[in-house]
Amino acid sequence: MFFRSLLLICATSLLNLLTPAFGQTIDYDKLQEEISLLNDNNQNEKSLIKLEAIINDAESTAYDKYHAYLQKSLTYKQLYNYTAALTNLQNAYLEGQKSKHRIETETRILIERILIHYDLKNDKELLEAIKQVDPAQLHYVKKETLAFYICVLGQLEFKKDNLVAAEKYFDDGIKLLEQQNPKHLPVLYKAKIQLYTRLKNKQKAQEAFDKGFYYANKYGIDIYRITMLESMILYYVENDDYKHAYEVQKKVSEERRQYDAANRSGKLNQIEQELLQHRNLEESSNQKKITLLYVYVIILLLALIFALYKLNKANKQRRLSIEKELELLRFRLLKDANSTDTQENPPLSKSIETSKLKPRHLKIIELVREGKTNKEIASDLFISDNTVKYHLKTIYDILEVNSRSELM
Incomplete structure (x- = not known):
């Protein structure tokens, strides 16, 4: 019974040590919605902690980590930390290369890079990246991201003074967002304000502002409310209405102070450093546990070998003892068998x-x-x-x- 229990303990320890981990199941659309909602509510720290948990989970697949890094990039981008956004986008690319979804991940990352280059006004990198886009692969891109990409194309036409083409792109982007995710409509209406300011169409510019500001307030997204107000500042300046421009500028300054993107981005970097330190400590602790487990298993195996040796030795001694007893019994039986002849046999x-x-x-x-x-x-x-x-x-x-x- 003892040896059976010992074997069971050894087998269980080895099984726990060698059993492979299986990938966890993640609903990527739900993850994106959750992270987006947290970011919209200025809870970027919670976004980062959740995404880091996925990245550092031993059960996460490369595709899981790709999605987590992608969402981290979008989190930093919303806070205008484009360096961190591009770094996480590169990490997402590397994880995507390890997965079975290379074309999808490459296409989505390419579009996200285009959007960042546009924000940073990196015209050379922007145009080079747009040349790499394969229209046949755009179905991999989320509708709302595709709407932003269309907005960029419209802005490029706007810079060329192709205002009709630009307006067409902006309207197409608005249609996509109305169907998919209206909370991002301020991005397109901001572009239309610029367009109608160029066209000196005050009525349409005001309508675009009212609609964009309406959606920013409806969904409570501070950054969109700020960008809409900034667009109106430019609108008023273009129309030499400095009084209204000054009033809106005061609102923007207050909104910016409350939003405090730079400070929150710094907090995210600090949290990420703390998470990295915690992860390193955890990995070190896990390595020690694995080492101790190896030692434990080796000790159990040695104990098992010693116990089997002792058992074999005891069995051998027992067998020799039985053989000796059988030999003695045989002689005694022979003696008993011949005792009846004792009377007939004369003394020696x-x-x-x-x-x-x-x-x-x-x-x-x-x-x-x-x-x-x-x-x-x-x-x-x-x-x-x-x-x-x-x-x-x-x-x-x-x-x-x-x-x-x-x-x-």
């Missing part, structure tokens, strides 16, 4: 020629007929086993017998 000294046997020989014969073994005879006569064997050989030769049973 009268039935054989004793002149050839020495007194010691006669004593040994007497002890043999009593059923004693060589060892017992040696003990009775205070001689060695080998001496008994030597005397028996001499007795066999004199009496011309070949075995103990014949002698008896």
